[in-house]
Amino acid sequence: MLENYLPILVLVGIAFAFAVAVVILSRLVGPNKPNDIKLAPYECGMPLLSSARDRFSIKFYIVAVTFIVFDIEVAFLYPWAVVFKQLGWYGAVTMGIFLFVLIVGFVYEWKKGALEWE
Amino acid sequence: MPEWLIIGLLIVAKLGLIFMVLLTLAAYLVLAERKILGRMQLRPGPNRVGPFGLMQPLADVIKLLTKEDFIPARADKWLFILAPGLAAVTALLTFAVVPFGPPLTLFGHQVPLVVCDLNIGVLFFLGLSSLAVYGMTLGGWASNSKYSLMGAIRGLSQLISYELSMGLALVPVVMLARSFSLTDIVMAQADVPFALVNPLAFLIFLISAVAESKRIPFDLPEAENELVGGFHTEYSGMRFGLFFVGEYINLIILGSMLTVFFLGGWMGPFLPGVVWFSIKVLFVCFFFIWVRGTMPRLRYDQLMHFGWKILLPLSLLNVLLTGALLLWRQG
Amino acid sequence: MATWIFYILGAVAVVATAMAVTRRNPVHSVIYLVNSFFALAMIFYLLGAPLVAAWEVIIYAGAIMVLFLFIIMMLELSPGEEADRQGPGALQWLPVLLLGAALLTCTLLLLQLDPAAGQAVPNWYASPRDFGYVLFHEYALAVEIVSFQLLFAAVGAFYVGRAASREKQPGGQQ
Numbered sequence A: 001m002l003e004n005y006l007p008i009l010v011l012v013g014i015a016f017a018f019a020v021a022v023v024i025l026s027r028l029v030g031p032n033k034p035n036d037i038k039l040a041p042y043e044c045g046m047p048l049l050s051s052a053r054d055r056f057s058i059k060f061y062i063v064a065v066t067f068i069v070f071d072i073e074v075a076f077l078y079p080w081a082v083v084f085k086q087l088g089w090y091g092a093v094t095m096g097i098f099l100f101v102l103i104v105g106f107v108y109e110w111k112k113g114a115l116e117w118e
Numbered sequence B: 001m002p003e004w005l006i007i008g009l010l011i012v013a014k015l016g017l018i019f020m021v022l023l024t025l026a027a028y029l030v031l032a033e034r035k036i037l038g039r040m041q042l043r044p045g046p047n048r049v050g051p052f053g054l055m056q057p058l059a060d061v062i063k064l065l066t067k068e069d070f071i072p073a074r075a076d077k078w079l080f081i082l083a084p085g086l087a088a089v090t091a092l093l094t095f096a097v098v099p100f101g102p103p104l105t106l107f108g109h110q111v112p113l114v115v116c117d118l119n120i121g122v123l124f125f126l127g128l129s130s131l132a133v134y135g136m137t138l139g140g141w142a143s144n145s146k147y148s149l150m151g152a153i154r155g156l157s158q159l160i161s162y163e164l165s166m167g168l169a170l171v172p173v174v175m176l177a178r179s180f181s182l183t184d185i186v187m188a189q190a191d192v193p194f195a196l197v198n199p200l201a202f203l204i205f206l207i208s209a210v211a212e213s214k215r216i217p218f219d220l221p222e223a224e225n226e227l228v229g230g231f232h233t234e235y236s237g238m239r240f241g242l243f244f245v246g247e248y249i250n251l252i253i254l255g256s257m258l259t260v261f262f263l264g265g266w267m268g269p270f271l272p273g274v275v276w277f278s279i280k281v282l283f284v285c286f287f288f289i290w291v292r293g294t295m296p297r298l299r300y301d302q303l304m305h306f307g308w309k310i311l312l313p314l315s316l317l318n319v320l321l322t323g324a325l326l327l328w329r330q331g
Numbered sequence C: 001m002a003t004w005i006f007y008i009l010g011a012v013a014v015v016a017t018a019m020a021v022t023r024r025n026p027v028h029s030v031i032y033l034v035n036s037f038f039a040l041a042m043i044f045y046l047l048g049a050p051l052v053a054a055w056e057v058i059i060y061a062g063a064i065m066v067l068f069l070f071i072i073m074m075l076e077l078s079p080g081e082e083a084d085r086q087g088p089g090a091l092q093w094l095p096v097l098l099l100g101a102a103l104l105t106c107t108l109l110l111l112q113l114d115p116a117a118g119q120a121v122p123n124w125y126a127s128p129r130d131f132g133y134v135l136f137h138e139y140a141l142a143v144e145i146v147s148f149q150l151l152f153a154a155v156g157a158f159y160v161g162r163a164a165s166r167e168k169q170p171g172g173q174q
Helices: A002-029 A059-082 A084-112 B003-040 B056-066 B077-097 B121-131 B133-142 B146-177 B182-187 B199-212 B237-262 B273-294 B300-330 C002-022 C026-046 C050-073 C079-085 C089-112 C128-137 C140-173
Strands: B104-106 B109-111
Touching: A002 B003, A002 B056, A002 B077, A002 B237, A059 A084, A059 B121, A059 B146, A059 B300, A059 C050, A059 C128, A059 C140, A084 B300, A084 C128, A084 C140, B003 B056, B003 B077, B003 B237, B003 B273, B056 B237, B077 B121, B077 B133, B077 B237, B077 C026, B121 B133, B121 B146, B121 B182, B121 C050, B133 B146, B133 B237, B133 C026, B133 C050, B146 B182, B146 B199, B146 B237, B146 B300, B146 C050, B182 B237, B199 B237, B199 B300, B237 B273, C002 C026, C002 C089, C026 C050, C026 C089, C050 C128, C128 C140
Parallel strands: none
Antiparallel strands: B104 B109
């Protein structure tokens, strides 16, 4: 088990070291002459028209919530799938009801237009 | 030499080698993409640096290193620095569970050709791919630019939408292999690759993988002719380089995952396992480049419709059908 | 030893959560909260439940925090404004670095005495397979109840979103 997980930790270390090293290296090698115009957010060469923060469609929020619901469903599917053979019909019916209830919710959202993007 | 030292050295040597190979491969994948796209558009592609432009990746690295690396005013410094690192690290880490060949025997030790054969490998992959959105989102938010924020929000929505069908497409694979370990999944495909057993799951995973890689036709987070560069508009120098490297390593990872889950991993006649694995991964990468050279970009509503109204119901149906079929055959 | 690791991980979770509550910048709070979820995931792993640890990362860090990020992005906050009020850059990094280092050290220690390393499979180690079998065999009813909860959540969230968009529309048309 130790040899099993140790490599992942070493890989985390290597990956982080790489990310930090290249940024520091480029700091050392590259020029560093900031000025106000250069540091302004990019807007196709024009002076800023408005703040970068803007309103977003509520649709993004609905997508995120629906995603959580289905992500939990997928999370439940995995331990079921791995013992699918042992569970047999009993497990299949359990999962069938589980999925059915969620599909009802999905169809409801669909019919109500939650998935529409204009 | 004591036992633990040999084991430790083997681990470090293996990891160092994998790391170097991944980085080199990512660098040359960029060149290959530019060359192939060039040929598809009837132009030669980069050919000035070295024979056939083979030194181009090196020139790119030098250029990125010597570019000025600045942080825009009013940006969230802390997150601005953190984001590209996160993007590169999450991409690199996923490779830890990919088995790229059958176990080797070196100095009397069995060396499995995988960094770490976790018994929850599939979940590890899914967990990291769900964390992969952080680099992009935080970078886009921290930049304090309209284009970056727009790209980040679009990208977040897109990635989570296609993550669902990607996760659902793997359920039949787990059902068939009856294990979460990627090595076991490859072993289960000794006779027939899962792409032939369950072609629908393969197709769903393939499409979701293209969407997860944020490439054409799903490249709305960085659509260059409306959002300049999307979430990395404000990034320059090596920080941009880290995003870029992360993206191409992610491409290799997705190719490896397709190979492991559906194309039989290292299995194949005559040639050694590692060679088969590389051929399959490179072929999938070529396919991704080919798609980029062929397809137009989707509109955002089309993208969401496709993900939620076609791919998601299809993958749910596929799980149910696979389950019913397996049970029926079992009797 | 395991007890010590448990306490360190618990401390990391508590400190990270405290940091999440006290940050002025909501996105920084999210980062600390994710840190705390990782500590929790490792506690689950320490208790012999790798599947629950994976769920903690996939669902909490990967899905629920993403929703939080979405909502924060909709708040129309400018990132620079908050950063000015905090201390110098290096100090901002300190807590998250310390917490991260503590997490990594714990993982290393945890691996030194991995529950599964000594004995073949201790009786309290729930492999994903056993977990799945028990969950869908003996607690099937609980699973169905979860599905109904998820259904209510989906419908409820949809209604919250709908009501907000309907209120906004007349204002937008003026």
